[in-house]
Amino acid sequence: NQFCLFLLYKLKKINQRRSVSLSLSHHFHRFSSNHSLFFFFSQIYRFFRFLFVYLNAMVGSFESDQILSMTNLNDILTSTVIAEPLPSPVTNGTGDEENLKKPNGAGGRGGGGGDREMVLGRNIHTTSLAVTEPEVNDEFTGDKEAYMASVLARYRKTLVERTKYHLGYPYNLDFDYGALGQLQHFSINNLGDPFIESNYGVHSRPFEVGVLDWFARLWEIERDDYWGYITNCGTEGNLHGILVGREMFPDGILYASRESHYSVFKAARMYRMECEKVDTLISGEIDCDDFRKKLLANKDKPAILNVNIGTTVKGAVDDLDLVIKTLEECGFSHDRFYIHCDGALFGLMMPFVKRAPKVTFNKPIGSVSVSGHKFVGCPMPCGVQITRMEHIKVLSNNVEYLASRDATIMGSRNGHAPLFLWYTLNRKGYKGFQKEVQKCLRNAHYLKDKLREAGISAMLNELSSTVVFERPKDEEFVRRWQLACQGDIAHVVVMPSVTIEKLDDFLKDLVKHRLVWYEDGTQPPCLASEVGTNNCICPAHK
Helix, strand or coil: CCCHHHHHHHHHHHHHHHHHHHHHHHHHHHHCCCCCCHHHHHHHHHHHHHHHHHHHHHHHCCCCCCCCCCCEEEEEEHHHCCCCCCCCCCCCCCCCCCEEEEECCCCHCCCCCEEEEEEEEHHHHHCCCCCCCCCCHHHCHHHHHHHHHHHHHHHHHHHHHHHHHHCCCCCCCCCCCCCHHHHHCCCCCCCCCCCCCCCCCCHHHHHHHHHHHHHHHHHHCCCCHHHEEEEHHHHHHHHCCCCCCHHHHCCEEEEEECCCCHHHHHHHHCCCEEEEEEECCCCCEEEHHHHHHHHCCCCCCCCEEEEEEECCCCCCCCHHHHHHHHHHHCCCCCCHHEEEEEECCCHHHHHHCCCCCCCCCCCCCCCCEEEHHHHCCCCCCCCCEEHHHHHCCCCCCEECCCCCCEEEECCCCCCHHHHHHHHHHHHHHHHHHHHHHHHHHHHHHHHHHHHHHHHHHHHEEECEEEEEEEECCCCCEEEEEEECCEEEEEEEECCCCCCCHHHHHHHHHHHHHHHHCCCCCCCCCCHHHHCCCCCCCCCCCC
């Protein structure tokens, strides 16, 4: 009875889908024109085979409390209907790996001293899904379509499972964009300048400009004074910001702390820029004393500076005011330096943190970029890049082919991303984001305190939701919880989708495994050089 109720519910949903309705009418039309009994049964077989696989693929999105609880339906359908061999979901097996020797930690520093092996991920060719040609009779059997539907259903199960153990990377997985599903049938492309409509009419520029205006208000710059666009990722925002600085100062030197995101140094290589890596404090913040020394050694060249609004590993926030003061004291007037603020994650959190230094265009900065798929939450990588209108003139060119202006890194740009960002910004607003920021900071302090109570070295910067702690000894544990590691430290980035319950599960698992790792009497590494003596709980610093 339960299965029949579920089947009726799904059939009702399927009938609402134009594609399946057309498929049904197509089948009956073909039957009326061909009285072959074999053809009739082959069509019936194909339809019901596809129907059962479709139900299997859709069952994960079915809300059990709406009609009934179907705990094992996926397994029943898969084992009963699908006979083809299927690839197993991704597991935590070892797979093929390569080991490289690399200095421990940023700038060669590390708690353990010397070199350690950097473990790369498995070779994906061992688990790749081959693209194969359909069989000759697939038009009648529908085997290929059924196989693909089953693979996607299995893949969805894998995603659901891996999402449960996602802690080490700054992605907000708590979002629902079901209302935008109706737009996924369109090829939406925002090629060219977002403020100048091109000849390509299937775009989302009004949504994109609405999102840019929202961020312009957040960072205090007037609509007529800024230019920006929605990028494909945070890296593109950094590439664009640094490129604008390079175009303004072709002979300028790029300064960035050693703990800056790798895309900053990628930009230096791509643009053939002279780059000075600046030392950092224990917190991960830029060391302005070392910055001063490097500025004074290159006073004859303009400065292009990357300021971190949250470093990758420790979540440290560079002191923007102190950076500007250092530039000025070293004799760099405002027309001899360009500052790009990399706010991939914390660029959106900082405005809602009390006592946090403001990132604003009222200060002499050139550009700010954030990621849209991190704190906001988006099913595809994207970001926002905003600079001053006066700066973009050095970079832009008119393109007759587009009937628009070329000032972006990429040509074609995802027109769906602005829709997702616009939808979330409207739903949450400033107050909604403020509430989520407070929740993240509160949960981050909870995790840090619990780690310390368990005797595990841990650090949390004041303005951050990134909790840094002792690197687990077992790489399988690291992969299970998807932790980001560097040297002897790992981190958890507490996002809106990370609950107290998930943190408790992680803590319980970590403490249990840690008893096994150190049961032979070995001691955890000293992390004083990474997190400071106050945060290190090794035997020497207890």
